[in-house]
């Protein structure tokens with residue numbers, strides 16, 4: 199087998215192992231792990247996955263499917279480093295060695311203090327070991343578990359509901375669910391995917407929440423989070439929580455660090471926090487370096503009161519708010535803590551690179567709302583040529599992962615948050631879309647580096663047709679304004695464009711681009727009219743610079759750059775501190 203063939207076979211096997219891992223339980227103390235065993239010539243001879251604490255680990259599950267001796271000289275592909283300890287089961291590293299496995303490829307290292315070290319044990323036994331294959335995908339799958347294992351405390355997700363105009367509850371306090379069916383279903387899905395769900399005692403007294411995960415008809419879902427109540431006030435006799443299928447955990451709430459340790463000790467790895475109706479989450483993230491918070495977007499806001507004095511006037515419905523000073527890394531990503539690896543966006547988001555040169559004008563042929571995503575099918579015979587499941591295609595600038603395809607079309611799932619952040623929120627059959635496949639190494643970089651991660655949407659303010667060219671003016675959301683410069687690059691609906699003018703009017707910022715006939719004919723930009731919305735992605739370089747300026751320059755920059763006005767710095771320390779550092783901004787909002 200050539201090295202290239204082996205690499206391909208192993209990457210394919212890791213993809214399969216990842217799929218197998220997903221069959222395991224998403225909650226609980228043990229991670230979801232999958233394993234595929236390849237014969238020396240690259241054929242799949244066995245596979246397995248972990249079904250939860252106390253059952254066989256994925257590697258042993260796979261080995262058990264083989265006759266004695268059949269694994270000799272084989273390669274084990276595992277999503278997590280084989281464990282090295284005796285826990286509820288024996289050490290996988292030893293089981294692999296004993297079975298005669300010659301090579302092990304794993305995605306992510308096991309951070310467990312007792313279980314880590316399997317790779318070394320394997321190497322010491324003469325096994326060839328490689329790591330890091332599909333590491334980002336596995337990091338995304340095991341986000342909660344890895345966070346908890348690394349930080350020794352549960353990963354917290356804070357949820358609060360807010361209307362599109364930034365309101366949280368009816369003025370008379372009557373509204374319980376201000377969000378629509380889609381957002382509500384999303385919340386119940388998140389509840390079911392968490393080990394525990396927490397509220398304050400005040401919320402229990404005021405709202406009497408059931409804290410169960412339910413389907414559209416109110417029936418209990420199979421997985422139920424353990425309810426956790428913080429506060430000293432006792433649970434009222436008739437509290438709905440007393441009928442919860444899981445025994446509630448009651449914690450004093452005075453020392454959050456100690457409470458989180460206690461939850462970790464009790465096997466809670468992910469904690470879903472539902473905020474009280476009338477407030478945005480503040481104490482949670484700050485007190486605990488919470489990794490993530492999220493908003494739900496309801497369809498209407500009538501009768502609801504502003505969620506805060508500062509954010510009520512112009513909240514952005516597109517953002518993923520983050521109230522923690524150290525947490526939210528971008529609109530779609532939540533980080534752990536400083537110095538830790540930042541989990542990338544989930545796989546559906548895609549994380550390839552594009553150039554902003556549109557390959558084909560596609561047409562939406564099907565829009566299928568599902569539980570927590572919308573499956574969109576797009577006719578695009580050119581871009582589906584050779585496309586495979588898992589490949590990325592930018593659809594009007596939004597990087598999507600192909601989940602299905604035929605000779606003419608492909609389908610991709612768009613997450614609720616991506617819908618909310620882009621013009622895909624109004625995607626409909628027959629909509630024309632700009633299509634570009636992910637760039638390959640060696641491609642000509644005709645446009646600029648485009649990531650397919652939308653920063654926000656703009657509106658067409660004016661189209662000025664010329665003899666051949668058209669000049670189009672777009673509104674620019676305030677957080678994006680500093681990132682757009684005259685003659686700089688911007689992607690509009692996925693099209694790489696040079697900014698020909700910028701301006702900041704009292705009504706807001708704007709930018710203009712001049713569109714050549716080729717762009718007008720070959721992309722959706724040719725049909726734009728005043729009032730149309732477009733997806734905007736600012737230049738990644740500008741975002742990096744903004745991020746650097748927001749960080750403590752002495753920490754973040756090489757010493758030659760860190761001194762105020764130092765060699766090559768081009769700015770003073772005073773310049774480096776941004777005037778406003780709103781944690782709710784999507785761009786660089788990770789302070």
Ligand SMILES: Nc1nc(O)c(N)c(N[C@@H]2O[C@H](COP(=O)(O)O)[C@@H](O)[C@H]2O)n1
Pocket residue numbers: 227228229231232247248251252253254255256257276278279280281284285286287288290308310313314
């Ligand atoms: N490599 C690997 N494969 C699996 O299938 C696993 N479940 C794990 N888990 C690691 O081992 C710990 C649990 O061990 P016991 O189930 O108690 O024996 C878990 O914390 C992981 O570190 N690893």
